Amino acid sequence: MGLEWAARDTPAPGGIVTTLVNRPNTALLVVDMQLGVVADAYRRDDVIATIAALVEKARGAGVDVVWVQHSGEELPRGSDGWPYVPELVRSDSEPLVPKEYSDAFEATDLESVLANRGIGRFFLAGAQTDECIRSTLHGGITRGYDVMLVADAHTTEDLSEFGAPPPELVVAHTNLYWQYHRAPGRKAGTVNAADVDFASPS
Template structure:
């Protein structure tokens, strides 16, 4: 039986998209995945960060218009890099029968990485969309890796991470196949 997928879109809000590396390309990839998921009857969960300058109701806090959920779309609010911590995400995933999360969003080395690892700890298989996550624009110097290096690094980590009883895959958006819960 194929896994029951849910598409997670993490922190793709106006403030983060404004500072994101390859913002337009990443939004386009995620929007395409969202359309395909909805067409397949697969739930889409928007994760919306609040705090740290993204105060609820402000323009920067709003989900990017190209990705904004429908009125009945599921939105989970979080206050840390872990989309499961202190939120209803796990309960929402269980309620729709999810066994696999397809992970996209911002920022690769913080919220995307933390949420993907926590999904494994919560019993879900993970698909990290190789071209569906990004990080902030920054120079290729200093303590942080450049955006391209950070994205490549995390894709490689997830290609090689082993987690007992879980399936972890890194796929380009074009290869992601959605299946809904029976």
């Protein structure tokens, strides 16, 4: 399927289409913006500032902000690189979901956190684009959620020495393919942070 065809067939943005029942609410999901994860990330400071503004926008709209924090052999819990960057401060009332796998839904309580809040759509921001962001995009859509990627609010490090494209191309390609992603009864897509509308339809 060509992108030109997909663009014609993609529903107009706005409104929740999720296949999940009684899930009229929206959340902002922030993934793995931890010191050790984004130390060498592409556009690090810009992305952090963009996410910080998104968090305040969500709070102002009365939308849940859900934080995800990775740990594992390469990033042990309690290590110097494990905390979130200081520019992003979680409120005590906002849920924190620890994870050990790339997909934030795998072996975590993220699904119950979202279900308890009636959330059927989330906007996704964080790191790293080519691992935990991509995995969580697909993890959400396959579980029935509407999943919107905030195009200028995710990042990754330069892994080109291992054969990966440069980070700017990783980000651009992820935005490109998720913009045109489709699934029955669900909505995917991308949106710039300045254009995010957290308002849930009545």
